[in-house]
Amino acid sequence: MRFELTPRPNVSPVMRALAPVAAFITAFLIAGFVIWLMGRSPAAAFDVYVLQPLSDPWSLQELVVKATPLALIAIGLSYCFRANLWNIGAEGQYVIGAVLGSWLALKTHGTDAGLWVLPLMLLLGIIGGALWGLIPAFLKTRFGVNEILTSLMLVYVAQLVLDYLVRGPWRDPKGFNFPQSVTFDPSATLHPIFEGGRVHFGALFALIAVLATAVILGRTLFGYRLKLTGDAPRAARFAGFSSKSTTMAVFAISGGLAGLAGITEVSGQIGQLQPSISPGYGFTAITVAFLGRLNPIGILIAALVVALTFIGGESAQILLKLPLDLTQAFQGILLLCVLAADALVSYRIRFVTRGGGK
């Protein structure tokens, strides 16, 4: 006996809309089962993971804070993935964006530089990420090097660059030898949107990126170009779209947005450079992009959901003594469930027994 996936002749829009909901419920059931196997109460875990963060104003803010870099990076990645280009190195572009932007913050540290510092830092963040992203794009278009490998390997290069800087030339001389830079001046700090709150202006950038991308992908020739390049590369060439310039453009955009995420995170949340400035946002954003089905609004929702698992995972670690790895496992289960649900909406499973094909 084997199974076959046969395409469904008609896919109802209701099914397509309900698929992610079904996927979430399935993922929670699977995770609940695992938690039960570990000897904890699934109900308590659900409470800690989902209900508590959503009912507490502090965690709600934290949710937005965590979702901001995820959404920014994932939105950028969606440009690449739509064009069937595999940028796996957003983490590195995030780091280099943060480094280049922070360079200005450190350069102007202690001077009475004015309002221009922050916008310029953000711009440098974008440029840094974009340039880092253009390296694999150039290697691919010029020499045909696989972009998955180069973009991924450049992550480690970027992390080591940061590591060197904060331990070496950029280390705070008064920092008791801790590997970190000086704390940024107020003029180099991204401020909260509301006085005393945690949500900073980066969240607004993410929102703008989502809306702009919705327009670009849905309504412009450039958006169509990406879709066509991804879905039918020969047709894209026939339409007069050069694959080289497409590759360069999407890597620059996704690198730039990752770089922006990096500098806003450093400037708005951390306030200084240190060896680790990301809990793997650049990699998690890949999951977010696909959870959101490469759709800008979908990505926004997916970023919030994944941020929830981060926060829930932290409190579950404290309150239920559940390992943090469980959070990552849950993110994986969630992605698999969403992909499976998507497939099952378009295809149905048919069991075929040998001989009697009914």
Add this chain to the structure above:
Amino acid sequence: MKADVSSSGPPLVELKGISKRYGDLLANDGIDLSIEPGEIHALLGENGAGKSTLVKILYGVIEPSAGEIRWESRPVSIGSPVEARNLGLGMVFQHFSLFDELTVAENIAVALSGDWDLATVRGKLGEISRTYGLALDADRAVWTLSAGERQRIEIVRCLLQNPRLLILDEPTSVLTPQEAEHLFTTLDRLSAEGCSILYISHKLEEVRRLCRRATILRAGRVVATIDPRASSAREIAALMVGSEVGEIRTDAPHHPEGEMLKVASLNLPPAGMHGQALRGIDLKARAGEVVGIAGIAGNGQTELFAALSGERLAGGPDAVVIAGRPVGTTGIDGRRRLGAAFVPEERLGHAAAPTHRLSENTLISHAAAEVSRSGFILVNAARRLARTIVQSFDVRTPEGDPQARKLSGGNLQKFVIGREIIRKPKLIVVDQPTWGVDAGAARLIRQALVDLARQGSAVVVVSQDLDELFEVADRMAVIHQGTLSPLKPIGEWTKEAVGLEMLGVAQAPGGVHAV
């Protein structure tokens, strides 16, 4: 309309009530078919009539949803091609499954089950080659061979297994007229020795040349079993299509003037390892005429199309001149803006994106169509354009604005050709306009191309279908191994002369040798 050819003894193979359902589509609907020992039986039908499905069921590639297969009166279940071969079936597919880098003998040895060493294969190969007139050099690498020679490998591969029934799927689609005649002689000899042959085709002439019995399929059903020699081509075509097939009107007077396309000494290196280089191509097309380019697949047509469309650029700007402007180094968008239009051979994936809606597919020729403004898509304009194309070119769609892949081959071809014709280009270059398209759609497409020329455009048609070119072209040239024969008025060509050019054995202008 059954014309039973009486014969003694039971049929070799009998299909009874074979049905195959794919979702809502009945690809085969209760098909009955029987083949006598030693008979050459034709299976006729348009593309999409269900011929391939039926043959794949017989060869064990797919399972039928219902029905029975009897082999010498015994019911059998054929679960795989291996079982089919063990039973005594051999099949030559339309698309060859050969390893380009291996030699003829190696390709044959690879496919045989059981213990065969190369020496034995070589010996057997020589024997079969001599008996059936299938000349093959055992040690040549396959990529150096012509399509006709490659087909011989496939046939020899089948014959080595001593088949009782040989199935050939559209075998002449890649052959010159001379090679086809050679194949027919071989098949006659096989049939005389008692091997049955199921011959799948949509070309009436060759079916009448070979077969005494033909089963005609339409929309998954048997519509008639006839003696093709006793019926006229028109009657058979009507059975296949389900209605009378009209002829193309080409009689409108035309006075070609104004050179829309000029290609001068165009050279182009091959695209891939087995691509064909273009060498010194000269070609002119004037407003008001249809220029045909004949040739067997793989002789540089794809490369020529890419060079004309601008998907590949020539060495210098003067190699390609469109509407008086040198464009050899200008990309496809620039050429479209000069009023040129292009339709490549591959519908899905090249001319159209399979998963995109028809309205989105109008954006592919965005450079010349009014579907975008300053980088933004005019969604409504694109929808309107798609709707106009669908209506003007009789494109049958399952819903309002379906994905391109939901259309049948013929309907999608009407759409992609319509997309270009509708903006009245000054020059249109079409590669294989009716490849794999049903007769009704083919007629509509040919008529549209001829009409466009009569309205004052230059039309270049690259085609492997000689009948089509004789029908629509005013002047014709033949491409062979990347070189183009002189362009001559269609009246000065005979099929034989074209065949010789296709093989590259014709002499310089004037002296065409007989076979």
